[in-house]
Amino acid sequence: MPTVKAKKATKPRRLTQKQARARHKTHSAPVGASYVVQDDRPTHVIIPIEEYDRLMDAIEACQMVDELENPRTRWIKAPDAALELAGSWIARARKQAGLTQKQLAHRLRVPQSQISRIEKHPERSTVKTMQRIAKALGIDLAALMAFASE
Numbered sequence: 001m002p003t004v005k006a007k008k009a010t011k012p013r014r015l016t017q018k019q020a021r022a023r024h025k026t027h028s029a030p031v032g033a034s035y036v037v038q039d040d041r042p043t044h045v046i047i048p049i050e051e052y053d054r055l056m057d058a059i060e061a062c063q064m065v066d067e068l069e070n071p072r073t074r075w076i077k078a079p080d081a082a083l084e085l086a087g088s089w090i091a092r093a094r095k096q097a098g099l100t101q102k103q104l105a106h107r108l109r110v111p112q113s114q115i116s117r118i119e120k121h122p123e124r125s126t127v128k129t130m131q132r133i134a135k136a137l138g139i140d141l142a143a144l145m146a147f148a149s150e
Contacts, residue, residue, distance in 0.1 A: 086122040090133060094119075097137045107136040 033051070036044040047055075067073055076084070094104050094115075101119070105112040118125045118133070127141075134141045 080123075086130075087119045090122060090130075091119045093134075093137050093139065099137070104133070104136060108132055 033045050033047040035042040035046065094101070097104075099107075101115040102112045105115045108115070118129065122130070131141050
């Protein structure tokens, strides 16, 4: 069985580019971190949670920049996005109330196809209809829209 030992990383000194590449290849741990060595080869790095959070934030920022710069990214206007989401909020509220589209339609005395259309294209609905849906689900219109924040 391989021996496992933890070593404390030391403060780095200025390295040449060649030394930096060589150091990176040996999986050297950042300052303040420890690493686990098996068979004289580092296998895991143990870092403070603050450093982990900083690294994860940096990765997420890079992913966001990549998405922003991606020519295939589909951009839509904020009001249009809100309308797209409204349909999913209605569907989610309906499901949380334990209702099918048909059951909600029965409560509202409308065809099931209208509930389906509203969930797919809420922008074609009126505020009055949205209020009726919210009432049928036992929530107010503001609460219906609050599903977006969950």
